[in-house]
Amino acid sequence: QSVLTQPPSVSGAPGQRVTISCTGSRSSIGAGFDVHWYQQLPGTAPKLLIYGSSNRPSGVPDRFSGSKSGTSASLAITGLQAEDEADYYCQSYDSSLSGWVFGGGTKLTVL
């Protein structure tokens, strides 16, 4: 069981908007630690999508955005495209574990 909780799956039609939640605790997200999001296309290594809860690395489309509030964070994807079909993981730090933690991952299906 992952320290950060994500929905196992989400889906949306092309052009729609979807959000993926990531729920932590007072010792992780709630303690103020940054949340990062990764996209993992089938058979490939994870790729950084959002860092510092809401920042996009160079090259990541602005269709992807992140936010954080309290003990949770969210990834939003607007204008869904077929190429967005992938697994998405959130990641933070947990002070009670003294280590970095990942969510269980969310599989995005583009209908």
Next chain:
Amino acid sequence: QITLKESGPTLVKPTQTLTLTCTFSGFSLATSGVDVGWIRQPPGKALEWLALISWNDDKRYSSSLRSRLTITKDTSKNQVVLTMTNMDPVDTATYYCAHRRTSGPVVYAFDIWGQGTMVTVSS
């Protein structure tokens, strides 16, 4: 351009020790604020952070695997080595190394990942 590549055995037997090497380019682990971490992913499952080593040789380990892990660096060779003792079939996974920094742009996230290496534990 930063790149990382993992190498090591594809098959290990139960109880054996696994040694993985991460060879990188485009940065130095002697530079202040630079880290390299190891993360694994069992087939069809989630990512799990294992260990991290910093530029100043500070080492951090997953609390659940601490007793089995050792991480070291060879700055002159641009390599980070992870050893995991007493391997078990549940340790079957793809093992990734990743770059991280605590200063400069894109801080604190694992911003560049290697391609990963699949390790199977079986007799």
